[in-house]
Amino acid sequence: MTNTWGDIRNANVILVMGGNAAEAPVVEEGTDGVRIMTVYKAKGLEFPVVILIDPTCPHTFQEPSRYVDVPHRLWAMPLAGCVPVELAEHRDEVLKHDAEEAVRLTYVAATRARELLVVPVVGDEADIDGWVDVLRPVLYPKPSDARRAEAAPGCPAFGGDSVLTGPANRRPEQSVQPGLHVSRAGARVVWWDPRALELDKQEDSGLRQQRILAADESGVTAEGSERAHAEWQARRTALLREGSLPTVVVRTVTEGKAFAGDRANLEEGAVQVETTRSANEPRPRGKRFGRLVHAVLETIDLHASEAEVAALAAATGQRFGAPAEEIRAATLAVVAALSHPLLVRARAPGATCRRESPIVVKEEDGSVTEGVLDLAFREERAAGWIVVDYKTDVELGDRQRDYEAQVLLYARAVATATGEPAKGVLLLV
16 A cells, blocks of 8 residues: 555665664665664654554553653653552553554654655455554545545556455455555555565575676686585585584583592592581571571681671671571571681691682593682691581581582692692581
8 A cells, every 4th residue: 555656766765663673774865775663763754665564563552651750750660560559540541641652653654754655454454453553544445435446657557456365255345446545534545456566576696696606707617616615615614613612611610520520539538527516406508598608708807706707797698688597597607617626727827728719620631620619728837738618508418429529629629739739628517
């Protein structure tokens, strides 16, 4: 359907849609091409030819979009499926405003055309049910005039049906006849016969490729060009395959594959297990509590008093959203850990202590394992390092062997980096 049809060539064409899709690159004025824009982006612009696309896009939302109360400096809109009470109370008012705004936007889209406006609609005047349905009075003739079309100037010869396909019980004689009509609003509208269009037209890229592969002035034959192209494709495929392979495979210590070798070779008693907890001591559990205890142990001074531990646990617990009972339990757990002989030795004068140190281990297969160890120390006159890994699990159970393999990997990394022996210890905090 068009409202005029003249001899228009080499003109800019704009496709205007009702949604908020991304805008296509700008086409310079006077350059052949098609530009796709939303109605909002098209405001203030004009083009010789405008095509309104996506006719089934809803013209309004089913639910109210937003409610603005300027005197009270209020902007209410849905968020994550929840509707503010102010928006719900003004639902009908907002929906009415949205419908009026949709009519204004459709008017903006339709008036972007200087010479030709194209609107995709159905000649049977079924419900359009989309953002262009407000143009119905401007598009359709009176039912009594639907089959009284005149010849459209500048258009090809049309048949008798403006609909290409339809249901089996469809009655073409009740459809709008292709040709020039006067709509109910008095506009001159040309209804097209879709059979007069070149539908399903294939691109001529194949013919263009044949011309490129034909013999040129240098004497290269089509067969030579095809062979060179095939060789280029083979090289490209090989490079893509090679580029898709990772140069380095990196695993974290917490992944099972990272310490699989250490777990398989784990000997009984290779890792010492110590505890700071009393038997059957009630305590919180869960990831948040474990993170809280680790965070305090990560930054607390190893010489800190119980009051200093409590203050740091309270600040850290507030950051994690931990309740008061978890903060109290974390304070007791850290105080007990600081009193354990391992940490007493770690803070002794002359000891070399490393806390929250990143480690990287290159495996035999070329992969890299990385992680962060909790504590490693070397006493002044002792040979080798002691690597400590904190655990807050209430019971280790089946996870103990994995934990032992994990701290054994840490110890192996420290031994490799320092050239000195290293021993792993699990400290149950």
